[in-house]
Amino acid sequence: MKILGIDSSGLVASVAIVEDDRLVAEYNLQYKITHSQTLLPMLEEIRNRIHLDMQTIDAIAVAAGPGSFTGLRIGAATVKGLGLALGKPIIPVPTLEGMAYNCYGTDLLVCPIMDARRNQVYTGLYIFEKEDRIRMKSVMEQTAVGFDELAAKLNVLGREVLFLGDGVPVFAEAMKELLRIPYYFAPAHMNRQRAASVAALGKEKFEQGIFEDAADHAPEYLRLSQAERERQEKA
Amino acid sequence: MENSGLACRERKLNYTKGMVVVMEKDVFILAVESSCDETAAAVVKNGREILSNVIYSQIDLHTLYGGVVPEIASRKHIEKINQVIQAALDQAGVTLQDITAIAVTYGPGLVGALLVGVSAAKAISFATGIPLVGVHHIEGHISANYIENLELEPPFICLVVSGGHSHLVKVKDYGEYEILGRTRDDAAGEAFDKVARAIGLGYPGGPKIDKVSKEGNPDAIHFPRAKVVGSEYDFSFSGLKSAVLNYLNGCEMKHIPVNQADVAASFQKAVVDVLVEHSIHGVKESGLSKFAIAGGVASNSSLRNALREACEKEGISFYYPSPVYCTDNAAMIGVAGYYEYQKGVRHGYDLNAVPNLKLGERV
Numbered sequence: 043m044k045i046l047g048i049d050s051s052g053l054v055a056s057v058a059i060v061e062d063d064r065l066v067a068e069y070n071l072q073y074k075i076t077h078s079q080t081l082l083p084m085l086e087e088i089r090n091r092i093h094l095d096m097q098t099i100d101a102i103a104v105a106a107g108p109g110s111f112t113g114l115r116i117g118a119a120t121v122k123g124l125g126l127a128l129g130k131p132i133i134p135v136p137t138l139e140g141m142a143y144n145c146y147g148t149d150l151l152v153c154p155i156m157d158a159r160r161n162q163v164y165t166g167l168y169i170f171e172k173e174d175r176i177r178m179k180s181v182m183e184q185t186a187v188g189f190d191e192l193a194a195k196l197n198v199l200g201r202e203v204l205f206l207g208d209g210v211p212v213f214a215e216a217m218k219e220l221l222r223i224p225y226y227f228a229p230a231h232m233n234r235q236r237a238a239s240v241a242a243l244g245k246e247k248f249e250q251g252i253f254e255d256a257a258d259h260a261p262e263y264l265r266l267s268q269a270e271r272e273r274q275e276k277a
Numbered sequence: 278m279e280n281s282g283l284a285c286r287e288r289k290l291n292y293t294k295g296m297v298v299v300m301e302k303d304v305f306i307l308a309v310e311s312s313c314d315e316t317a318a319a320v321v322k323n324g325r326e327i328l329s330n331v332i333y334s335q336i337d338l339h340t341l342y343g344g345v346v347p348e349i350a351s352r353k354h355i356e357k358i359n360q361v362i363q364a365a366l367d368q369a370g371v372t373l374q375d376i377t378a379i380a381v382t383y384g385p386g387l388v389g390a391l392l393v394g395v396s397a398a399k400a401i402s403f404a405t406g407i408p409l410v411g412v413h414h415i416e417g418h419i420s421a422n423y424i425e426n427l428e429l430e431p432p433f434i435c436l437v438v439s440g441g442h443s444h445l446v447k448v449k450d451y452g453e454y455e456i457l458g459r460t461r462d463d464a465a466g467e468a469f470d471k472v473a474r475a476i477g478l479g480y481p482g483g484p485k486i487d488k489v490s491k492e493g494n495p496d497a498i499h500f501p502r503a504k505v506v507g508s509e510y511d512f513s514f515s516g517l518k519s520a521v522l523n524y525l526n527g528c529e530m531k532h533i534p535v536n537q538a539d540v541a542a543s544f545q546k547a548v549v550d551v552l553v554e555h556s557i558h559g560v561k562e563s564g565l566s567k568f569a570i571a572g573g574v575a576s577n578s579s580l581r582n583a584l585r586e587a588c589e590k591e592g593i594s595f596y597y598p599s600p601v602y603c604t605d606n607a608a609m610i611g612v613a614g615y616y617e618y619q620k621g622v623r624h625g626y627d628l629n630a631v632p633n634l635k636l637g638e639r640v
Contacts, residue, residue, distance in 0.1 A: 078395065078630060079629050082399050082400065083626050086403065096404050111348060111351070112389055115352075115355055115392060116396050119354075119355060119358060119396035119397040119400070120400045121400070122358060123404070124404050125359075126363065126397075127373060127401040127404035127405050257359035257360050267346060268348065
């Protein structure tokens with residue numbers, strides 16, 4: 043089974059091809075160029091390097107939010123266009139799950155945090171359980187919360203935590219101040235969004251029947267637009 | 278669907294003297310437009326024949342907020358883009374295999390909204406190998422005139438008036454434009470929206486003012502006709518808008534009841550007078566005898582009538598698109614895209630949305 047993975051939810055642009063249990067190609071960029079100008083040229087480079095016939099792809103996995111609204115939409119519109127043209131389904135992979143999957147197999151409580159501005163983080167809590175094989179389970183589904191609220195929850199859970207994500211540098215001081223549990227940071231190769239993880243986790247979801255028609259796919263923003271929020275507050 | 282697609286791909290055979298067979302293929306453009314609050318796709322055959330023109334309008338969503346909310350528009354585009362493109366292909370009776378090139382609006386417009394169409398169009402182009410042609414939104418509006426006026430060809434003068442744009446343009450050739458005049462402040466459509474809000478008509482202002490003006494006296498109140506010193510073709514509508522607001526304040530302070538229809542009609546006449554005067558002056562100075570209008574405000578009945586009358590008087594041929602081609606649509610992008618495609622314009626997979634793309638500019 044061949045899965046194309048795409049993540050443009052944050053500062054990283056990432057594209058990968060996973061075939062069964064093999065990562066055939068992955069291309070990651072964390073550089074100040076808009077995803078609109080990098081994502082497809084990166085996929086084109088992969089296609090050229092591995093002589094990829096796009097029709098041989100079984101499904102397209104995408105980091106489906108939360109994240110930068112514009113970044114998410116560039117990814118969503120791209121996979122929707124690919125899905126329409128190729129007649130292939132979309133596997134929506136919650137962004138935080140995809141990130142946590144970078145740390146597959148750890149005994150630590152995995153806590154990806156993305157800076158969501160307004161003093162909030164997009165976060166979720168994940169563990170890896172040993173069954174017939176190691177499976178990722180969510181202790182807390184992805185959500186947008188204040189960092190202080192997250193810290194309080196982690197203190198109650200009392201487990202050792204592995205942090206990753208672009209929220210780490212932003213909330214490093216707050217961690218020192220608020221956390222009363224041991225915590226660690228993931229290293230460079232696993233501390234940001236990676237399409238290989240999105241594709242590998244996407245493959246699991248696809249096998250569980252979690253996918254949708256490209257026409258129906260839309261990102262999960264976890265937040266209303268500012269105009270809608272202000273209108274609700276007034277009401 | 279597959280069969281009807283192939284039928285549309287009918288080929289014409291031309292024989293030349295040396296018995297060399299030249300295959301001239303029909304050109305089918307799939308066009309995508311998402312620059313503001315309309316998600317649109319169309320299929321255009323050989324530049325001027327519209328096989329489908331699908332528009333999903335979000336206007337009801339934005340009416341709640343009194344104007345287009347960019348984030349809401351972008352979210353809606355994502356939800357609708359595939360359905361709209363598929364409907365355009367289906368209604369045209371073609372499949373992607375029949376498409377010669379994909380044209381997409383890449384500016385000007387709302388960046389988040391533009392990115393949806395641009396990203397989807399690029400992805401379809403990438404997956405199929407169909408060439409990609411980026412199109413300027415306003416060049417699309419101008420090109421809408423080619424759809425129902427098969428005899429119209431450049432050069433001609435075009436007045437582009439919409440919610441975001443007011444330009445007097447010389448169309449020198451297909452894809453070649455010279456801006457004669459532009460607004461210095463508000464676009465014409467923007468002035469309509471602001472005045473409509475001030476007199477309690479709500480959004481969108483253009484059609485509402487047009488309608489209520491029919492009940493009013495256009496000479497009831499004299500509002501100023503602004504001229505821009507040193508730039509005879511430029512427009513300025515913010516002074517006019519302020520004059521209307523001042524008039525309304527004055528009425529309130531003096532406890533004089535405001536006649537909504539009279540204000541609307543008088544304001545509209547002030548806008549129309551300026552647009553007509555600049556346009557006719559521009560056509561006469563250019564030495565050309567053809568004049569066209571384009572953009573959302575080009576649907577305004579008072580503007581159309583005044584221009585028709587003025588053109589008749591001056592012996593100028595007057596062209597205008599049907600209202601469905603005046604509003605934001607993809608058919609016009611397909612027409613402009615066709616001429617760009619024929620000129621050899623192709624864009625790469627790194628094509629970006631350019632929210633402030635200038636008319637005639639190429640990226």
